[in-house]
Amino acid sequence: MKTKAPHDLETAGTRERIVRTASRLMQRQGYEGTGIKQISREAGATLGSVYHFFPGGKQELGTAAVRLGDEEFTELLRESLDAEPDPAKALVALTASLAEGLRESDWLDGCPVTSTVVGTAGSAPGIQRAAAEAFARWRAVVAAKLVAARFAEADAEDLAHTVIATLEGAELASQVARSETPLEAAGRHLARLIASYGGSGHS
Amino acid sequence: MKTKAPHDLETAGTRERIVRTASRLMQRQGYEGTGIKQISREAGATLGSVYHFFPGGKQELGTAAVRLGDEEFTELLRESLDAEPDPAKALVALTASLAEGLRESDWLDGCPVTSTVVGTAGSAPGIQRAAAEAFARWRAVVAAKLVAARFAEADAEDLAHTVIATLEGAELASQVARSETPLEAAGRHLARLIASYGGSGHS
DNA sequence: CGGCGACTAGAACGAACGCTCTATCCAGAG
DNA sequence: CTCTGGATAGAGCGTTCGTTCTAGTCGCCG
Numbered sequence: 001m002k003t004k005a006p007h008d009l010e011t012a013g014t015r016e017r018i019v020r021t022a023s024r025l026m027q028r029q030g031y032e033g034t035g036i037k038q039i040s041r042e043a044g045a046t047l048g049s050v051y052h053f054f055p056g057g058k059q060e061l062g063t064a065a066v067r068l069g070d071e072e073f074t075e076l077l078r079e080s081l082d083a084e085p086d087p088a089k090a091l092v093a094l095t096a097s098l099a100e101g102l103r104e105s106d107w108l109d110g111c112p113v114t115s116t117v118v119g120t121a122g123s124a125p126g127i128q129r130a131a132a133e134a135f136a137r138w139r140a141v142v143a144a145k146l147v148a149a150r151f152a153e154a155d156a157e158d159l160a161h162t163v164i165a166t167l168e169g170a171e172l173a174s175q176v177a178r179s180e181t182p183l184e185a186a187g188r189h190l191a192r193l194i195a196s197y198g199g200s201g202h203s
Numbered sequence: 204m205k206t207k208a209p210h211d212l213e214t215a216g217t218r219e220r221i222v223r224t225a226s227r228l229m230q231r232q233g234y235e236g237t238g239i240k241q242i243s244r245e246a247g248a249t250l251g252s253v254y255h256f257f258p259g260g261k262q263e264l265g266t267a268a269v270r271l272g273d274e275e276f277t278e279l280l281r282e283s284l285d286a287e288p289d290p291a292k293a294l295v296a297l298t299a300s301l302a303e304g305l306r307e308s309d310w311l312d313g314c315p316v317t318s319t320v321v322g323t324a325g326s327a328p329g330i331q332r333a334a335a336e337a338f339a340r341w342r343a344v345v346a347a348k349l350v351a352a353r354f355a356e357a358d359a360e361d362l363a364h365t366v367i368a369t370l371e372g373a374e375l376a377s378q379v380a381r382s383e384t385p386l387e388a389a390g391r392h393l394a395r396l397i398a399s400y401g402g403s404g405h406s
Numbered sequence: 407c408g409g410c411g412a413c414t415a416g417a418a419c420g421a422a423c424g425c426t427c428t429a430t431c432c433a434g435a436g
Numbered sequence: 437c438t439c440t441g442g443a444t445a446g447a448g449c450g451t452t453c454g455t456t457c458t459a460g461t462c463g464c465c466g
Contacts, residue, residue: 014413030322032236036454046415051455053413058454108324117379118321119233121311131379161376161388166365169372173364176320176334185364189396196399217443239424249445254425256443261424 015053017043023065027112031062031120031127056126062116063126069112070134077138081145088191090145091163095187098171099180110175114168138164146194155197163190218256220246226268230315234265234323234330259329265319266329272315273337280341284348291394293348294366298390301374302383313378317371341367349397358400366393 021043025034036058040050054061080097084090102109117131139160146156170186224246228237239261243253257263283300287293305312320334342363349359373389 032233033322048415115321118318119236158388161385162392165372165376165385165389166369169368173368182364182368185361186368189365193396251445
């Protein structure tokens with residue numbers, strides 16, 4: 001019986017509801033600021049269900065929440081980069097959409113990975129590892145886009161570090177300042193930085 | 204009696220010990236992850252003293268901790284920028300020293316303001332405000348340096364947004380990856396971005 | 407039908423949380 | 437000396453924390 005599909009439809013329903021709720025709450029309140037009871041309450045699940053799906057407790061749940069945020073942003077990143085051949089223009093569009101999302105949440109929803117991982121440095125190694133993997137994956141997506149736009153591989157990977165770091169920092173700065181300006185400036189400056197590597201466009 | 208100096212020497216001693224301890228702990232564990240009793244214990248003060256100096260409770264203490272982090276980084280920023288006439292080179296040196304500090308703490312001590320403010324978005328407006336003021340002050344210091352290096356005022360303020368955002372993001376990325384690479388790349392790329400504004404140097 | 411495993415349900419535990427409160431200490435003013 | 441007020445000291449409040457545990461529900465296989 002390899003078929004786990006039948007009742008997985010239901011179990012995956014509860015499990016996924018818990019992870020999504022955990023991710024959303026930790027995005028706003030941080031890892032330490034979010035309680036398991038609050039998660040189970042808002043997810044419409046009970047404490048028993050939470051510990052059934054996450055026997056590792058809060059840390060395992062936090063790790064799953066970070067991974068969900070990882071997947072969601074990876075997809076957003078890919079969509080933005082695929083929609084526009086020029087990576088510089090794509091980044092400008094991406095920062096604009098990040099700023100829009102942030103404003104629409106009344107500046108509450110920053111990067112889910114960042115919010116969850118900050119403050120767990122020495123105490124929750126699983127979460128640290130998941131966050132490191134998320135950053136690495138995002139960098140790889142950006143680097144692949146740059147390589148596709150005829151960048152040298154070394155330059156692409158190098159630039160990807162700064163692209164991701166600047167996006168993270170600008171998202172945080174915009175959230176704290178309650179203003180789209182940091183993200184907007186980051187988009188423009190990343191485009192300028194990329195353009196400074198010779199090619200003005202995509203060919 | 205305007206002279207408050209005599210016993211202020213002692214009272215300021217305890218008060219400052221509390222704030223410094225709070226700042227250090229919140230830098231590592233976040234705002235929610237740090238307890239007032241832990242702060243008082245590690246500061247060698249009692250609960251009574253904490254609430255005597257900070258009748259506003261944890262939020263007032265957190266705000267003071269953010270302001271201390273603000274002052275400390277403002278000073279580090281000024282030192283780095285004053286030591287080198289070319290702002291681009293100064294930023295490379297700054298990222299190197301940030302990376303060194305991070306590595307020396309075994310990747311535990313990130314930006315004290317960021318760690319403290321993340322996760323307090325909707326719940327602690329005083330902390331949010333103090334963090335916004337910190338970012339604005341740092342931006343002003345960077346912008347002033349750029350203006351002194353013959354940048355147009357509009358360009359300088361615009362660039363300052365991205366400089367601060369990138370520094371924040373790279374510090375976070377370096378901490379999570381436990382690697383100096385993100386900060387090192389950020390320094391090089393910020394220097395390149397600044398250099399792209401015409402002047403290759405300081406005159 | 408009986409039994410079994412996946413899942414739900416929530417009471418209960420000890421510890422820690424932020425905060426309030428009273429008591430005490432002590433230097434300096436009168 | 438007394439008196440005063442800033443500072444120290446810590447017991448104790450009610451609440452919430454993460455976690456454990458037992459009981460119960462449900463669908464499916466034999």
